[in-house]
Amino acid sequence: MGRKTWESLTRRPLPGRLNLVLTRQPEYEAEGAVACGDFAEALAIAREQAAEDGKDEICVIGGADLFALALPRALRIYLTEVDGDPAGDVTMPPLGETGWRETTREVVAAGPDDEYPTVFRVLERSPPP
Numbered sequence: 001m002g003r004k005t006w007e008s009l010t011r012r013p014l015p016g017r018l019n020l021v022l023t024r025q026p027e028y029e030a031e032g033a034v035a036c037g038d039f040a041e042a043l044a045i046a047r048e049q050a051a052e053d054g055k056d057e058i059c060v061i062g063g064a065d066l067f068a069l070a071l072p073r074a075l076r077i078y079l080t081e082v083d084g085d086p087a088g089d090v091t092m093p094p095l096g097e098t099g100w101r102e103t104t105r106e107v108v109a110a111g112p113d114d115e116y117p118t119v120f121r122v123l124e125r126s127p128p129p
């Protein structure tokens with residue numbers, strides 16, 4: 001994740017996994033996580049940890065800068081579409097759905113706990129790069 005996303009987490013780090021924080025600040029300390037100055041290096045560390053843990057997935061969880069770095073290499077996207085129009089100052093880079101195929105789609109209607117309908121989608125790169 002990017003440094004700003006890290007700083008937005010209330011209970012940090014995310015439990016049960018290695019948290020990698022990308023920053024250009026060489027002295028940055030992310031308690032309970034590993035700060036990293038380079039995306040390729042972060043990927044290498046994540047791959048090594050995944051192999052050690054027997055996991056086959058590395059997740060890039062944002063924000064916009066990190067999504068822009070990761071999208072060209074991503075093989076799977078867990079995409080949540082919320083049918084609302086809230087104000088905001090960070091936007092995901094345009095995805096463009098060419099080259100992706102939807103493998104899962106779950107529609108959740110608005111209800112007492114959420115005023116907006118939501119769609120949870122999984123997109124797989126197709127064909128693989």
Ligand SMILES: NC(=O)c1ccc[n+]([C@@H]2O[C@H](COP(=O)([O-])OP(=O)(O)OC[C@H]3O[C@@H](n4cnc5c(N)ncnc54)[C@H](OP(=O)(O)O)[C@@H]3O)[C@@H](O)[C@H]2O)c1
Binds near residue numbers: 061065
């Ligand atoms: N709704 C969601 O699912 C979701 C998910 C993620 C984030 N968010 C929200 O998005 C906001 C943060 O997103 P953001 O796009 O503003 O910031 P961000 O991507 O989380 O972090 C940006 C920072 O990452 C570091 N960075 C970026 N590219 C780098 C590179 N190539 N090499 C080294 N470091 C690099 C820099 O840190 P330094 O400035 O320290 O150098 C940069 O300022 C937060 O409000 C968060 O809550 C929402």
